[in-house]
Amino acid sequence: MLKGFRQGEKEFQAEVITLKTVQHANLVCLCGFFSKGTKRLLVYDYMPFGSLDIHLFGKNSKTLEGKMRYQIALEIARGLAYLHEECRNYIIYCDIKPKNILLEAGFCSKVADFGLAKLFGHDFRRVPTLEGFLLHLLDSKLEGNFDEDQVTKACNIACWCIQEGEMNKPSMGYVVQVLEEVVEVGIPPVPL
Template sequence: MLELAVATENFSAENLLGEGGFGYVYKGVLPNERKIAVKRLKLGSRQGEREFQAELETISRVHHRHLVSMIGYCIAGTERLLVYEFVENSTLEYHLHGKDSPVMDWGTRMRIAIGSAKGLAYLHEDCNPTIIHRDIKSANILLNSKFEAKVADFGLAKFFTDTNHDITHVTTRVVGTFGYLAPEYASSGRASHKSDVFSYGVILLELITGRKPLSKDFSSTDFLVPWAKPLLRLAMENNKFNTLVDPRLGNNCNYDEIAIMASCAAACVRNSEQLRPRMSQILRTLEGDVSPMELFSDGTRPGYSSFHDVFDILHLGSGQTGNTSDPQTRLLRRSGTNYHRRL
């Protein structure tokens, strides 16, 4: 604890990098001049204690170029601290939506999309047991000095072993961030690897459009996904993506790559979790190894799904319609009256 206090200049406000739901993150420098990021959990938080244990257990198992690395941890009385490598260029959220941040060029956005996909594919398909992140969002995509993506913040992660792969509810309480939550998860707490895929699809939409996933008003047009879906359908039918692309990019973008990323986004944010691709499929598509149309191999046209997709979301096998006060659930209920509806 003393070493970390010295490294962060006694957790000074000048070294504060950010604040999350359960703690604060400080920049620090070790005696060997190695830069670190120290997450100090808020005292007296039972949820913070659970997050600390989950993150420690998860990140100590995983090692990948596109995941933030843990250096160590500290337990001292009621203090709980996690120590990570310092990632120089803040978050994707800052570079896309920060007031003072310069416009991120398209090549960098594409590289971040691929790097993030590699990190998630590793968690979902290469770890044993595999891991559901449950809080994929642009604020949890950190960028190093070369603007390479590193997935961070495993405080809400859950293991998904071979012995419990049929479990449909990994939690009884919905956690995560509005605007990124998959519909089946937002309405019932049913989390899976495919709910991570949905959240990743929202990040792709952020990269393409430059828009935030959710504004403060919670109206139907303020959610990025329902706003983007009809535009995605038209763009993919007409091969014209002008209405989707971040206007700040101007003509400085690669429309072939935008078409690929838009197809990936449309597949990721499908209402039916069964129809969403795996992260490895998304990665191969972004890298150009497979055709984007293979993401829709079920035969459903991009931009459409059947009424049964919506029915499954609203009932989720238990006869429940979810929390009707939740804005995402209300949007789904209003849109579920059409036999054929846009994705």
């Protein structure tokens, strides 16, 4: 519940309407909302497997294998590509982290928590530079249980995504194509 949130009722309802129109297989679906006074509540689909951070960093969690992690990364990229490039209003997600990735049965991943998303009109062309977080590129708990080519590809595309200058960064649609192995990604330039 967003208690004491300083957003006006009209702005909150406009955001709810926007979020309700966002529908994609890899985005959590907004089911409804509650708003009274300064109290706000957003209701999303139930995700029985919880958040990705529990499965990556939880002490009692079973280690996710490399192929499963790659599939989750691909699904996250698909969700972000939809937000950035395909939905009616471009939505730039500014808080991507394992805690904001929820898992359905079968570990289908869905991007959640749009609280820090930025809405842009269709005249918007490039994603502004936003600082992100790189926690662990490769989890030691994998103990060699991963596909080296997938790790290399994921690291290369991640390095392209953090390049200086907007013209050097790939779109999320391109990231999806790389992860789906539709196109190959080159080695990124060494930062100066």
